[in-house]
Amino acid sequence: MITLRGLTKRYGDTVAVDNLTLDVREGRVTGFLGPNGAGKSTTMRMILGLDRPSRGEALIGGRPYAALRHPVREVGALLDAKALHPARSARDHLLAMARSNGIPARRVDEVLETVGLAKVARRRAGGFSLGMYQRLGVAGALLGDPRVLIFDEPVNGLDPDGVRWIRELTRNLADEGRTVFLSSHLMSEMQLTADQLVIIGRGTLLANTSMSEFLANSAATAVRVRGPEPGSIAMLRHRLESHSADPAVRVDVVSDTELVVRGTTVEFVGDVAHALAVRLHELRTMSASLEQAYMELTAESVEYAVPGSTAGANPSPRQEAQV
Amino acid sequence: MSTITSPQRTLGRPRGGGLAGAVASEWTKLWSVRNPWGCVVAGLGLMSVFTYYYAAIARINHKPIQPVANAPVTAVILVQFVVVALAMTMVTNEYANGSVRATLLWVPVRARMLLAKTLVAGGVSFVLGLVLGVLGVAIAWPAFGGHATFGLGEVASQLLKMSAYLALVAVLTVGTAVALRSEASTFAAVFFLLAALPTVLVGIGGEFLTTVNDALPQSAGNHFALGHTDPYPPEVGFCVVLGWAVLAHVVGLTVLRRRDA
Ligand SMILES: Nc1ncnc2c1ncn2[C@@H]1O[C@H](COP(=O)(O)OP(=O)(O)OP(=O)(O)O)[C@@H](O)[C@H]1O
Ligand SMILES: [Mg+2]
Numbered sequence: 001m002i003t004l005r006g007l008t009k010r011y012g013d014t015v016a017v018d019n020l021t022l023d024v025r026e027g028r029v030t031g032f033l034g035p036n037g038a039g040k041s042t043t044m045r046m047i048l049g050l051d052r053p054s055r056g057e058a059l060i061g062g063r064p065y066a067a068l069r070h071p072v073r074e075v076g077a078l079l080d081a082k083a084l085h086p087a088r089s090a091r092d093h094l095l096a097m098a099r100s101n102g103i104p105a106r107r108v109d110e111v112l113e114t115v116g117l118a119k120v121a122r123r124r125a126g127g128f129s130l131g132m133y134q135r136l137g138v139a140g141a142l143l144g145d146p147r148v149l150i151f152d153e154p155v156n157g158l159d160p161d162g163v164r165w166i167r168e169l170t171r172n173l174a175d176e177g178r179t180v181f182l183s184s185h186l187m188s189e190m191q192l193t194a195d196q197l198v199i200i201g202r203g204t205l206l207a208n209t210s211m212s213e214f215l216a217n218s219a220a221t222a223v224r225v226r227g228p229e230p231g232s233i234a235m236l237r238h239r240l241e242s243h244s245a246d247p248a249v250r251v252d253v254v255s256d257t258e259l260v261v262r263g264t265t266v267e268f269v270g271d272v273a274h275a276l277a278v279r280l281h282e283l284r285t286m287s288a289s290l291e292q293a294y295m296e297l298t299a300e301s302v303e304y305a306v307p308g309s310t311a312g313a314n315p316s317p318r319q320e321a322q323v
Numbered sequence: 324m325s326t327i328t329s330p331q332r333t334l335g336r337p338r339g340g341g342l343a344g345a346v347a348s349e350w351t352k353l354w355s356v357r358n359p360w361g362c363v364v365a366g367l368g369l370m371s372v373f374t375y376y377y378a379a380i381a382r383i384n385h386k387p388i389q390p391v392a393n394a395p396v397t398a399v400i401l402v403q404f405v406v407v408a409l410a411m412t413m414v415t416n417e418y419a420n421g422s423v424r425a426t427l428l429w430v431p432v433r434a435r436m437l438l439a440k441t442l443v444a445g446g447v448s449f450v451l452g453l454v455l456g457v458l459g460v461a462i463a464w465p466a467f468g469g470h471a472t473f474g475l476g477e478v479a480s481q482l483l484k485m486s487a488y489l490a491l492v493a494v495l496t497v498g499t500a501v502a503l504r505s506e507a508s509t510f511a512a513v514f515f516l517l518a519a520l521p522t523v524l525v526g527i528g529g530e531f532l533t534t535v536n537d538a539l540p541q542s543a544g545n546h547f548a549l550g551h552t553d554p555y556p557p558e559v560g561f562c563v564v565l566g567w568a569v570l571a572h573v574v575g576l577t578v579l580r581r582r583d584a
Contacts, residue, residue, distance in 0.1 A: 045424075045583070045584075048428060049427070049428075049431045050424055050427055050428070050583065050584040051583040051584065052581075052583060065431055066431040066432055068431070069337070069340065069341075070337045070340045071428065071429065071431055072428070072429055073334075073337055075428075077428055079424060080421055080424070082421070083420060083421030083422050083424055083425060084420065084421075084422050084425070085352070085356055085416060085417075085420055085422055086420065087356045087357060087358075088352070088355050088356050089355065092351065092352075092355035093355075093425075095351055095355075096348045096349075096351040096352045096355070096429075097348070097425070097429050099339075099344055099347040099348045099351055100340065100344045100345055100347070100348035100429035100430055101339070101340045101344055101429060102337065102338045102339020102340040102344050103334060103339075104334070104335060107334055140425070144334070145334050
C-alpha cells in the first residue's frame with residue numbers, strides 16, 4: 001500500500017503538489033489522472049524518494065522508500081523509460097540493477113523474455129524505439145517481483161498490441177494482490193484498466209473514488225425513456241419534473257416519444273412510469289465515458305488549454321451501455 | 324507474454340544488496356560502456372610518451388641521477404586527467420541522460436550510492452595508477468640511459484604513493500561531479516584546482532603564493548610521491564590531498580541529500 005499524508009511540493013512560487021492525502025490500496029489498479037502539469041510525475045517521484053517533499057510524507061508499506069532494504073524487490077517503477085545510458089545494452093542495464101539488490105542474473109534473462117526483448121538484449125539501448133524503451137522499463141519494474149508497482153504513462157509510444165499487453169499485465173498484477181499505481185492520459189484505456197481513480201488538478205486532489213462511482217455520478221450519465229404514446233410520455237415528463245423533490249432531476253425532450261432524464265436513477269424513472277401505467281419500449285441508463293466524466297471534473301483545472309477546445313463544455317453522451 | 328513468469332524460484336530469498344550490491348552495480352555499469360576503456364588507452368598513451376621524453380631529456384641534458392620512478396610520478400601532472408575523466412563521467416553521464424534516477428531507485432540511500440561510486444572510481448584509479456606506473460618505469464629505464472637509479476623498494480613505494488594520489492583525485496572528482504552535476508562545470512572546477520591555479524601561482528611566484536600552492540592537491544601530491552621533506556614531510560602532503568578529497572565528498576553528499584534528483 002502507498003500512503004500519502006499531506007504531501008506537498010513547491011518549486012519556488014508554484015505549488016506542484018498540494019497537500020495530497022490518500023491511500024493507494026493493494027489488489028487493484030489505481031488510475032492516476034490529471035491534466036498536463038497537474039503534478040502526477042512529481043507525486044510519483046516523491047513516493048520513490050527522488051524528490052524531497054516540501055511538506056508531508058509518502059510511505060510504502062508504512063516506510064519511506066529510502067528505508068527499504070531491497071527497494072527493487074519491493075517497488076517496481078517505470079518513470080522516464082528513455083533515461084538510460086544509450087551505449088549500455090538492455091541486459092547490462094538490468095544486470096547492474098539486479099546486482100544492486102542481490103537479484104540473480106537468471107532473473108534478468110527471465111524478465112527480458114517476459115517483455116519480448118530477449119533478442120535485442122545485447123544491443124545498445126540507444127538504438128531502441130520508444131516502444132522498446134517502454135518494454136525495457138517494464139522489465140526493470142518487474143525485475144524484483146515487487147508488491148508495489150508505479151507506472152508513469154507506460155503506454156506512451158506503444159503500438160495497439162503493446163497497449164493491450166500493458167492493460168493485461170497491470171490487471172494481472174493487481175489480481176495477484178499487488179498495488180498498481182498508474183498514470184495515463186488515455187481515457188479509454190484507463191476505463192478498461194483501472195478500478196480506482198485518483199484525479200488531481202493543479203496539484204490538488206479532485207477525486208479519489210472507484211471507477212463505477214465516478215462514472216455514475218457524472219452529469220453525462222442519464223436515463224433514456226421511450227414509449228409509443230406521446231400523451232403518456234408527456235405525462236411522465238410532467239410528473240418527473242413536478243413531483244420530484246430533487247431539483248437535480250432534469251428532463252430533456254428528445255422527441256415527443258423520447259426523454260433523457262438526468263440526476264436520478266433508472267429505478268426511480270421506472271417506478272414513476274409504472275405508477276402512471278405508462279407504456280414503455282425503452283428504459284435504460286446511458287453511462288458516461290471516463291473521458292466525459294473526467295472532462296467535467298477537470299474543466300477548471302486545465303492549465304495549458306488549447307484556445308477553442310471543448311474542455312468544459314458539457315459533452316453529449318456518446319458511449320452508451322445497457323442496464 | 325501477458326503473464327508474469329512465477330519468479331519465486333529464480334529470485335530466491337532476499338539477500339545481498341547494501342553497500343556490496345551498490346558497488347557491484349557501479350562496477351557493472353562502469354565496464355559495460357566504452358568510456359573507461361578509452362580512458363585506459365589514453366592513460367597508456369600519455370604515460371608512454373611523457374616518460375620517454377622525460378627520461379630522454381634527462382639523459383641528453385646530463386641531469387643529476389634520479390630514481391627511475393620520478394618519470395611516471397612527474398607524468399601524473401598530465402595522466403591525472405585520465406582519472407578525472409573516468410571518475411567524472413561515472414556521475415555526469417548519469418545526470419546528462421537522466422539515469423541517475425534509476426541509480427537512486429536501486430540505491431536510495433544517498434551516502435551509500437556516493438560511497439559506492441567513490442570506491443569504484445578510487446579503486447579503479449589506484450589499480451590503473453599501478454599499471455601505468457610500471458609501464459612508465461619500463462619505458463623510462465632504457466631512455467634514461469644510465470641517468471637513473473633503480474631500487475625495487477623505492478620504485479614500489481613511489482608507484483604506490485602515485486597510485487594513492489590518483490585514487491584521491493578520483494574521489495575528489497566524484498564529489499565535485501555530484502555537487503555540480505554537469506560535465507562542463509565539473510571539468511572546469513577540477514581543472515582549475517589541479518592545473519590552472521597551480522600554474523598561475525607558480526608563474527607569479529613569491530613566498531606567499533608558493534605556500535598557497537603547497538596547500539593545493541596537485542603540488543601536495545607531488546611532494547608526497549617524490550618524497551620531498553620540504554616544505555612539509557611527505558605524510559603531510561598525503562593528508563593535504565586526502566583533505567581535499569574528503570571536502571569534495573562531503574560537499575557532494577550534502578548537495579545529493581538536499582537537491583532533488
Ligand atoms: N524540477 C522542477 N522545477 C520547477 N518546476 C517543476 C519541476 N518539476 C515539475 N515542475 C512543475 O510542477 C508541475 C507539475 O509537473 P508534473 O511533471 O508533476 O506534472 P504531470 O502531472 O506529470 O504532467 P504531465 O501529464 O504533462 O506529465 C508543473 O507545473 C511543472 O512545471
Ligand atoms: Mg508527467
